[in-house]
Amino acid sequence: MVNNPLGNKSSARGGFDHDLQVLEENLVGLGSMVEKAIVKAVDALKDRDLEASKLVIEEDNIIDNRRNALEETVVDMIAIQQPVASDLRTLITTLHISMELERIGDYAEGIAKISLMMNDEPPLKKLVDIPRMAEKSSAMLRKSLDALVKRSTDMAYEVLNSDDEVDALYDQVYRELLMLMIQEPKAIQRGTYLLWAAHDLERIADRATNIAEQVVYLVTGSTVEKGKIYKD
Amino acid sequence: MTTVEEKNSDITLAISNLDMYYGAFRALRDINLDVHRNAVTALIGPSGSGKSTLLRCINRMNDLVPGTRIEGEILFNGENIYAPGVDPAEIRLRIGMVFQKPNPFPKSIYDNVAFGLRINGFTGDLDEAVERSLKRAALWDEVKDRLKSSGLALSGGQQQRLCIARAVAVEPDIILMDEPASALDPISTLAIEDLMRELSHEYTIIVVTHNMQQAARSSDWTAFMTMGEDRSGYLVEVGSTHEIFTNPKEERTEGYITGRFG
Amino acid sequence: MRAESSNITSKLNPRLVLRKRIGALAYTVFVLSIAVGLAGLLVLLTQVLLQGLPWVSWHFLTDYPSRFPEIAGMRSAIFGSIWIMGLTFIFTVPVGVGAAIYLEEYAPKNWFTRIIEINISNLAGVPSIVYGLLGLALFVEILQMGRIIVAGALTMSLLVMPIVIIASREAIKAVPQTYREASYGLGATKFQTVKEIVVPHATPGIMTGTILAMSRAIGEAAPMVAISALVYITFSPSSPLDQFTVMPIQIFNWVADPRPGFRGLAAAGIIILLVILLTMNTVAIYVRNKTQKRSEE
Numbered sequence: 019m020v021n022n023p024l025g026n027k028s029s030a031r032g033g034f035d036h037d038l039q040v041l042e043e044n045l046v047g048l049g050s051m052v053e054k055a056i057v058k059a060v061d062a063l064k065d066r067d068l069e070a071s072k073l074v075i076e077e078d079n080i081i082d083n084r085r086n087a088l089e090e091t092v093v094d095m096i097a098i099q100q101p102v103a104s105d106l107r108t109l110i111t112t113l114h115i116s117m118e119l120e121r122i123g124d125y126a127e128g129i130a131k132i133s134l135m136m137n138d139e140p141p142l143k144k145l146v147d148i149p150r151m152a153e154k155s156s157a158m159l160r161k162s163l164d165a166l167v168k169r170s171t172d173m174a175y176e177v178l179n180s181d182d183e184v185d186a187l188y189d190q191v192y193r194e195l196l197m198l199m200i201q202e203p204k205a206i207q208r209g210t211y212l213l214w215a216a217h218d219l220e221r222i223a224d225r226a227t228n229i230a231e232q233v234v235y236l237v238t239g240s241t242v243e244k245g246k247i248y249k250d
Numbered sequence: 251m252t253t254v255e256e257k258n259s260d261i262t263l264a265i266s267n268l269d270m271y272y273g274a275f276r277a278l279r280d281i282n283l284d285v286h287r288n289a290v291t292a293l294i295g296p297s298g299s300g301k302s303t304l305l306r307c308i309n310r311m312n313d314l315v316p317g318t319r320i321e322g323e324i325l326f327n328g329e330n331i332y333a334p335g336v337d338p339a340e341i342r343l344r345i346g347m348v349f350q351k352p353n354p355f356p357k358s359i360y361d362n363v364a365f366g367l368r369i370n371g372f373t374g375d376l377d378e379a380v381e382r383s384l385k386r387a388a389l390w391d392e393v394k395d396r397l398k399s400s401g402l403a404l405s406g407g408q409q410q411r412l413c414i415a416r417a418v419a420v421e422p423d424i425i426l427m428d429e430p431a432s433a434l435d436p437i438s439t440l441a442i443e444d445l446m447r448e449l450s451h452e453y454t455i456i457v458v459t460h461n462m463q464q465a466a467r468s469s470d471w472t473a474f475m476t477m478g479e480d481r482s483g484y485l486v487e488v489g490s491t492h493e494i495f496t497n498p499k500e501e502r503t504e505g506y507i508t509g510r511f512g
Numbered sequence: 513m514r515a516e517s518s519n520i521t522s523k524l525n526p527r528l529v530l531r532k533r534i535g536a537l538a539y540t541v542f543v544l545s546i547a548v549g550l551a552g553l554l555v556l557l558t559q560v561l562l563q564g565l566p567w568v569s570w571h572f573l574t575d576y577p578s579r580f581p582e583i584a585g586m587r588s589a590i591f592g593s594i595w596i597m598g599l600t601f602i603f604t605v606p607v608g609v610g611a612a613i614y615l616e617e618y619a620p621k622n623w624f625t626r627i628i629e630i631n632i633s634n635l636a637g638v639p640s641i642v643y644g645l646l647g648l649a650l651f652v653e654i655l656q657m658g659r660i661i662v663a664g665a666l667t668m669s670l671l672v673m674p675i676v677i678i679a680s681r682e683a684i685k686a687v688p689q690t691y692r693e694a695s696y697g698l699g700a701t702k703f704q705t706v707k708e709i710v711v712p713h714a715t716p717g718i719m720t721g722t723i724l725a726m727s728r729a730i731g732e733a734a735p736m737v738a739i740s741a742l743v744y745i746t747f748s749p750s751s752p753l754d755q756f757t758v759m760p761i762q763i764f765n766w767v768a769d770p771r772p773g774f775r776g777l778a779a780a781g782i783i784i785l786l787v788i789l790l791t792m793n794t795v796a797i798y799v800r801n802k803t804q805k806r807s808e809e
Contacts, residue, residue, distance in 0.1 A: 031509045035510075100462075100463055102462070102466065102495045102496070102507050102508060103496060103498055103504050103507055103508055104497075104504060104508065105508050106496065107496070239497030240497075311696065311697065314692075314696060339696075339699045339700065339701055341699075342697055342698065346698065347693075347697040349693065349694065349697075351690065353690040355691060355694065355695075355709060356691075365698060365708070366698035366700075369698065369699070369701075369704045369708065416694070420698060
């Protein structure tokens with residue numbers, strides 16, 4: 019699975035190659051666990067499912083532990099294997115990406131906590147845009163990890179370009195909730211909670227773009243310039 | 251840390267279209283390499299890639315082996331060292347060499363360092379020159395009280411530093427090092443690497459090494475050579491050490507430095 | 513896997529005791545071999561000492577030969593030998609070492625050089641009398657030198673030169689190539705490298721060759737017989753242009769003499785020859801070891 023530019027012909031570093039492969043599998047595994055956490059948290063918010071929210075909060079510990087384990091492995095490999103060139107970039111980006119994933123997990127946990135806090139009161143409104151943000155953000159996350167596995171800068175750029183959509187949705191949610199809160203002061207607490215949740219989702223999308231930038235660095239060896247139009 | 255570009259900007263040695271033959275067998279194919287002044291350039295590559303052969307072309311040591319010839323040229327400060335009428339001994343005075351296995355003469359430490367000066371008719375203060383060279387080679391403190399004792403009585407790492415002192419005594423422009431630390435223990439190896447960096451302030455260093463980490467640690471420029479299908483050595487890629495070790499351009503370079511090949 | 517290794521073990525038959533016994537037997541054979549050689553040498557020496565010691569005295573060294581064994585001495589032979597040895601040394605060493613240097617450092621590796629090398633090896637094995645006849649024809653007659661010391665020394669030089677050349681070549685070959693490379697690497701010329709590095713390092717080996725050559729020279733009778741023709745010399749040579757005799761010839765003369773007492777004289781002569789030879793060698797080896805040590809200090 020590791021896209022070694024020389025293919026997987028038997029080499030003098032078969033052990034190292036195997037370790038790199040396992041590392042990537044673990045990273046991607048952590049990514050899908052985080053992705054599921056986002057979906058679960060937002061579903062629980064929408065469906066007012068207390069149990070599901072509590073589960074998300076508990077499972078965040080597992081995410082944190084898995085991230086720490088990944089980091090330890092990477093530090094070990096750097097010390098022992100003296101990696102250079104693409105091996106080095108692989109390990110460094112693994113470190114960065116695992117951090118981003120852990121943060122995304124924290125945001126998902128945040129959304130679950132908001133669910134718990136909102137459960138005491140009646141629902142504010144039917145949630146439409148927030149689930150849509152969640153869909154888009156988790157799709158971005160999924161694609162960024164796909165880009166990693168396929169070593170595809172095209173897919174990474176697609177992720178970078180779709181950040182605008184999530185930002186636009188966030189603006190919409192923000193205006194709508196603001197409106198609601200101005201009209202109905204009793205809704206301010208619930209409205210604020212929902213704003214936070216939307217903000218968390220927007221941050222998740224940002225983090226996904228960070229992951230995409232790491233993928234570009236991994237493949238090309240150069241960092242993406244901020245503010246550029248992202249294209250090949 | 252000064253960037254490589256700031257450190258030096260002129261080329262002291264320009265190898266162009268160099269082919270080298272042992273009789274009918276081509277050992278080096280079309281080598282083009284510019285060497286920067288006062289920097290450390292590392293030649294890396296698998297066995298048989300011609301790195302040592304190339305090194306020995308630079309100071310015309312290959313002339314000592316019968317049946318060798320070269321095509322192409324090597325310009326040293328603008329002049330072709332293989333031009334007819336050029337005396338190799340003159341070249342070797344300005345381009346010195348340190349060998350893989352330390353080879354001090356079976357003479358005293360003093361006589362070892364003074365040898366190059368004596369045979370080239372040195373008229374200055376020999377004691378002072380010997381002291382200066384030994385200091386430059388980071389050996390003075392260890393041997394200053396026993397300059398008359400045999401060079402062979404030193405440890406491996408000290409012997410190699412003695413050879414370095416011997417080479418710098420005649421103040422060459424370029425010092426060629428053929429795997430200078432490969433016969434030494436790890437601590438001595440690091441000492442030699444430090445020394446290379448120090449020396450590069452005053453001299454141009456070209457070092458052949460098998461040890462990738464050594465090349466990465468101690469050089470400013472790295473050139474990667476490999477053996478072609480016709481068993482001749484050729485240059486695959488050359489660039490700043492930073493580039494080569496974080497993001498090499500050629501697949502073969504990547505394969506070699508990550509240890510997948512060679 | 514386990515089964516296989518126990519398979520091997522069961523097929524082994526070490527018989528260690530028998531093998532050790534065979535080893536001890538071989539050792540005994542080797543010891544006996546050297547014992548035989550030593551025994552022979554001891555018998556020889558003992559006989560010589562028994563026969564000759566009574567005749568060794570100060571006047572034996574200072575008197576000239578005579579018909580009367582009681583007053584006969586080796587004086588002329590001793591001095592003759594010293595003259596011959598000295599001149600041989602002067603002729604042989606520079607030429608022999610020079611030839612070795614040429615062959616090892618300068619000569620191109622082609623068929624011509626190869627022929628020279630083969631010839632030198634062959635010359636080392638030519639019987640010494642042949643050299644004697646060569647010297648007789650060339651130096652004594654064609655060049656009209658007469659039967660003088662110079663002719664004898666030149667002849668002896670031809671005889672022992674191959675030894676010097678071969679030993680010197682080996683010594684020069686043994687100088688590690690990396691020393692030469694280091695020297696060239698500092699901008700030395702070929703001659704400087706040879707003079708400063710190669711020859712000094714090869715000197716112990718060259719000296720060994722010289723010692724071997726001189727040891728041979730002191731004892732060779734046949735070529736000296738051919739040159740000096742067994743004349744009855746009762747004077748010590750005072751210049752290289754004099755006639756001469758050498759110790760082996762004198763010893764030979766006495767051995768051949770059937771009159772009583774001369775056998776004893778011959779034995780005494782052998783003792784003196786051996787003593788001089790041993791002294792010469794000891795001094796030379798001492799000097800060589802000193803040189804070796806100094807270069808390794």
